[in-house]
Amino acid sequence: MIVTYPFSAVVGLDDLKLALVLNAVSPRVGGVLVRGEKGTAKSTIVRALAAQLPSVDVVPGCRFACDPVAPDPECPDGPHEPGSAAVTRPAALVELPVGASEDRLVGALDVERALTEGVKAFEPGLLAAAHRGVLYVDEVNLLHDHLVDLLLDAAALGTCYVERESVSVRHPARFLLVGTMNPEEGELRPQLLDRFGLTVEVKASRDPAERAEVVRRRLAFDADAESFAARWTAEESALVVRIARARARMPAVRLPDARLRQIATVCAAFEVDGLRADLVTANAAIAHAAWHGRDAVTTEDVRAAARLSLPHRRRRDPFDAPGLDESLLEELLERTSDDDDPDDPPGGGRRDGEPGPADDATEPPAPSANDSAGPPAPSADDGPGPQAAPASEDGAAAGRHEPSDGPDGQPRQAQGSGEPGSGQVAVAGVPYRVPLLEVPGLGEGVAGRRSRSRTPRGRATGARRPGGRVRDLHVVATVLAAAPHQVARGRGGPGLVLRADDLREVVREGREGNLVLFVVDASGSMAARRRMTAVKTAVLSLLLDAYQRRDKVGLVTFRGASAEVALPPTSSVEAGAARLRTLPTGGRTPLAAGLTRAAEVLRVERLRDPARRPLLVLVTDGRATAGGDVDRAADLLRGTASVVVDCESGPVRLGLAVRLASRLGARLVTLDSLTDLGSVVRDYRKAV
Incomplete structure (x- = not known):
């Protein structure tokens, strides 16, 4: 027997626990998207909650888990008589693998049996199996977009429609949808983010005592899972009872007009698109009130719901990170709070954990993450983690100067520019639309929007x-x-x-989507005449184009005496933009080292992802003032689809980038030709 790690034994992660519980109380909330770094117990806590959901009664033999009290009249395995015999089973936990096909998700007609036996045999998919249970999608950001669309449509409608291969099937598909993702591997599109009801950002605690408690409990579970789980039986039983009571209380919970206006005011003030945010916040607030034993929604319920339903809907641009201004939320709630509302406690509500009407002896206590045989673990909110230093807003750090040209026409190096990180940091401008750069021929890679492919x-x-x-x-x-x-x-x-x-x-x-590997010259010659600002703007524009065309991206930079992989190939275009912000310039130009490093990155990536074709984008003026044979290094990249962005400017041009493009067999694009397209994609609130 497989023993699941207890939900109540998970240390910290209070927001994630609350988001999962609200969805367990009311599927109308719309699911949870869990964003977080690797190793933060995302999968553990989802599986733990699924094991504690109340059992369900199903019609015997029904592949679609119909409720015997109110069976679906259009069930493909029906019709079922209401009140027929029932079988009780645990709520299902269905996991959708990243490589699943559309047939596996929604079901399909068995074509071979239809043609050879003349039988219309429909095979249900994972959506049918997840009905009245939990559908868990790990790494949801790596799923194909059309699968995410189908998944979220079914979650929103509560019904799966299959219209394909001469079969028309409709069956219920109501489930608790939980998706997890690591933002380092790429973001979901904003319109897909909006389809998830709630979102939670998960980070590992930086508090040593809490981290030690996590390890202590995990070691105890791995040593003797049954004994460890037995210590948490009381808390887990209380959780099951409380979820069941909250579900039963849900239909009676009122949403007063004052609280509805409060929800609408908050959503409007945060400028979220559409009305889905208002609906999700309202449903989450009702579920929160039921969870706390209240008969009407209060300001505290609205606060808790808004903190979970709005952060991912605040993402205005592709490179924006989800987030919520807590101080603005408090200001809006205080401004719209009605002190005369009899449903609100004095002061406009209470924080979770404070004594309230739901915490009496008749209500099972909520399981605490810190209740254990060991010492209590501190809250995950006990102090922030290390903060990244803010990027400079002015183009150059204090005390740094742009190198001027020397007597030979070559730019002088900035002081200490031979060492990494010692150059100046230019700021990019507003991105613009760039021409389509594609890999020639016909590929068979992952579906995207760049090059022709069999898909x-x-x-x-x-x-x-x-x-x-x-x-x-x-x-x-x-x-x-x-x-x-x-x-x-x-x-x-x-x-x-x-x-x-x-x-x-x-x-x-x-x-198809391709691997777009940017190889950027960050030497002193690129910093001359503030050229690097134009270069960064061009690369940012190309990154935005890669985001829209569903590409993987990588970034190699070269300056001083060597080249480095600033960003290994990843689906996170946002990570590429972040690296670009802090890219310094200065020093000599090791062009051969940059080409050699790019060839090595592509060689390794072909082994990891052989179906994805690469596109090399080399951004340089063609100068080479440090070690290595450029022609020999360029020969390593022959056969790779390449584009050379010529950054040379001024009245006297040496044409070195032109010669390099010819050697590589690459398409030559001037920096001016990219800029001249000039149609701005977005009005960014500030330069990167």
């Missing part, structure tokens, strides 16, 4: 024999393959006699 979704361009199970039947090609063999197979009726060898699937052409 599961797109326009049909042909047919082929399937390598395994048929996913997308090409009817005409299948019929044409079977037609010449009908006499030999003894066909005597109007129908075709088909064999498995006759089946053909559609070949579709769409667009």
Whole structure:
């Protein structure tokens, strides 16, 4: 028997616990997106809650977990008579793997049985299995966009619609949706972020005592899971009872007009798009009131709901991080709080954990993360972690000066510019739209929006024999393959006699995402005449383009005596923008080292992700004033789709970037030609 780590034994993570509990009380809240660094118990706590959800009664033999009291009249396994026999089972925990297909998610017709046996056999997907349980998606930001769309549509509607391959099926799909993600691997699109009801940012505590308690409990669980879980039986039982009571109380909880106006005022003041934020906040506030045993929503319920429902909806631009201005929230709540409202305690509510009407002896106590045999663990809020130093807003740090040109026409190096981090830091301007840079030929990579590719979704361009199970039947090609063999197979009726060898699937052409590796010259020559500001603006614009086209990105920089990988290939375009902000310039130009390092990065990435084709974007003026043979280094990159952004300016031009582009077989683009497109994508509130 597999023993799950107890929910009540998880140390800290109070916001995450509350968000999960609110969704357990009311699926209308819309799920939870858990953002956090690796190793922060995201998966552990989700599995722990699923194990504590109340059991459900289902119709025996129904693959869609119909409720015997009120079965779905359109259930594909029905019809079921209301009040029929029931089987009690634990709430399901279904995990959606990152590599799942659309068929696996929503279900599909068994094409081979339909053609060879004449049977319409529908195979339910994971959405059917998760009905009345928990659907857990680890690394949701790595799922294909169309799968995320299907998933969130089903979560919002409570119903899964399957319209494909001559089958039309509708079945209920109401579940607690939990997605986890590491922002380092890339962000979800803002419109997909908005579909998650609540979001929680999870970080490991920096308090040594709390970290020690986490390790102490985990070691105890790993040593004897059953004994450790037995110590938390009382707390876990209380949690199950309290969730069940809150669910029963939900229909009776009132949302007074004063609190509804408060919710609308808060959402409007934070300038969230649409009205989904208002609905989610209202549902979460009702669930919070039910969880605390109240019959009406109070200001405290609105506060708790807004803290969880609004941060991810405040993201205005692709490079913005989710967040919420707590002081503004408090100001809005205080301004709109109605002291005469009989449903509100004096002072406009209370904080969680303070004594209140729900904390009497008739209500099971909420399990505390700090109750254990060991010493109590401090709160996760006991002091902030280390803060990153703010980026300079003025283009250059105090005491740093832009190098001027020397007598030979070459720029003088900044003082100490031979050492990393000793150069000046330029500030990028407002990004603009750039031309489409694509990899030539036809790939077979991950679906995106950059280069031509064979993809599961797109326009049909042909047919082929399937390598395994048929996913997308090409009817005409299948019929044409079977037609010449009908006499030999003894066909005597109007129908075709088909064999498995006759089946053909559609070949579709769409667009793929690529690995865009930026190789940026950060030497002193790039800093001359404030050229680096234009370069950073161009790279930021290209990064924004990569974000919109669903690319992976990497960043190699070279200056001084060597080159470094400032950003290993990742789906987090935001991380690339962050590295760009602090990129210093100065020193000599080791162009060969930069090309060599880029070749090594691409070699390793081809082994890790062979289907994703690379696109090299080299940003340089072509000068090489430090070690290495540039021609030999360029030869390492031959055959790689490349673009050289020529940054040379001024009345006298040496044309070194032109020569380098010819050596690489690359497309040459001038910095001016990028800027001249000039159509601004967004009005950023401040320069990067």
